[in-house]
Amino acid sequence: MIRFENVTKRLGRKIILNDVSFEINAGETFVIVGSSGAGKSVSLRHMVRLLTPDRGKVYVGEDVVSHAYGKDLERIRSRFGVLFQSAALLQWLSVGDNVGLPLREHTAMGDEEIDKLVIEKLELLGLEDAFEKHPADLSGGMQKRVGLARAIIMNPEIILYDEPTSGLDPVTSRTIDRLIDDLRKELGVTSVVVTHDLHSALAIGTRIGMIHAGKMVEIAEPEDFIKSDNEVVRGFLEAQYITKEGTWEKEGES
Ligand SMILES: Nc1ncnc2c1ncn2[C@@H]1O[C@H](COP(=O)(O)OP(=O)(O)OP(=O)(O)O)[C@@H](O)[C@H]1O
Ligand SMILES: [Mg+2]
Numbered sequence: 001m002i003r004f005e006n007v008t009k010r011l012g013r014k015i016i017l018n019d020v021s022f023e024i025n026a027g028e029t030f031v032i033v034g035s036s037g038a039g040k041s042v043s044l045r046h047m048v049r050l051l052t053p054d055r056g057k058v059y060v061g062e063d064v065v066s067h068a069y070g071k072d073l074e075r076i077r078s079r080f081g082v083l084f085q086s087a088a089l090l091q092w093l094s095v096g097d098n099v100g101l102p103l104r105e106h107t108a109m110g111d112e113e114i115d116k117l118v119i120e121k122l123e124l125l126g127l128e129d130a131f132e133k134h135p136a137d138l139s140g141g142m143q144k145r146v147g148l149a150r151a152i153i154m155n156p157e158i159i160l161y162d163e164p165t166s167g168l169d170p171v172t173s174r175t176i177d178r179l180i181d182d183l184r185k186e187l188g189v190t191s192v193v194v195t196h197d198l199h200s201a202l203a204i205g206t207r208i209g210m211i212h213a214g215k216m217v218e219i220a221e222p223e224d225f226i227k228s229d230n231e232v233v234r235g236f237l238e239a240q241y242i243t244k245e246g247t248w249e250k251e252g253e254s
Helices: 040-047 070-077 095-106 111-124 140-152 170-187 198-204 231-238
Strands: 002-011 014-024 029-033 055-060 080-083 158-162 190-194 207-212 215-220
Touching (some): 002 040, 014 055, 029 198, 040 158, 095 111, 111 140, 140 158, 140 170, 158 170, 190 198, 207 231, 215 231
Parallel strands (some): 029 190, 029 207, 158 190
Antiparallel strands (some): 002 014
C-alpha cells in the first residue's frame, strides 16, 4: 500500500533516512517508533510528499507519490487523512468549521450536510460541546481530538497519525487507540501511527517498525517486537521497563 524504496533523505547536514526500504500493507496499523529526532515525522511527511527523497521512491499503491505533482498529487493526497504532531488547527475558525473544512474545500456539500457529518465525528471523539468554540478555548488534548476529527472527516482510506496520544490522559489515549483500531477492523482503513506511547504501539499495531540512525532497524508484530534481540529495540523497551516476557519491571530488580 505504502512502499519506501531505497529512500535517502538529508536535511541540513544530517542523513535522516539512509537507503530505507519497507512496505506497509493495506489494512494494517503500522506503528513507527524511535527516539526523538530519529526521523519518524520525516518519514510520514514523505508519504504525502511534504518532503521529497534525495534518492529512492515512495509509492502509494501503484502511484509514485514522491515524484507526483499537480492533479496526480492532489488525487493521491485525497486518499489520506493526516493528524500532524501539532494539531495544526486554524485559530480564527470555530471547531466545527475546522473539522468541516476539508468537506467545504473538496466536496459540493451544503452547510447543513457538512454540519451533520461534523457533529457525528465530534460525538465520536467526545467533543459534542466544542462545535462553536475556538481552538484557543480548548485544552491541548481536546485540540488534538479536533485534529483527529478533521483527519477522518472525509473517511480516508489511509490515515497518518503523528503522536495521536501525546499530551492526553491515559483514559482519553485508550479512546483514541480504540478509534484507530475500530477504523481498521470495521472499515479496513490503513493507518500509520508515530508514537512514543509503547502501550498504544503494542495495543493497536499490526506491526511495529523502529527507526534508528537512518535505518528501519526492526519491523515485527507486537509479540515479536518485545522479544526482539536487536540492541536498539531492547534499549527502547527497557527504557519503558518492558521485559522480553512483556512484563513490567521495576528498575533495580531482576
Ligand atoms: N525541514 C527541516 N530542515 C532541517 N532539518 C529537519 C527538518 N525537518 C526535520 N529535520 C531534522 O530531521 C531530524 C528528524 O526529524 P523528525 O521530525 O522526523 O524527528 P522525529 O523522529 O519525528 O522526532 P520527535 O519524536 O521529536 O517528533 C531531526 O534532527 C530534525 O531536526
Ligand atoms: Mg516527530
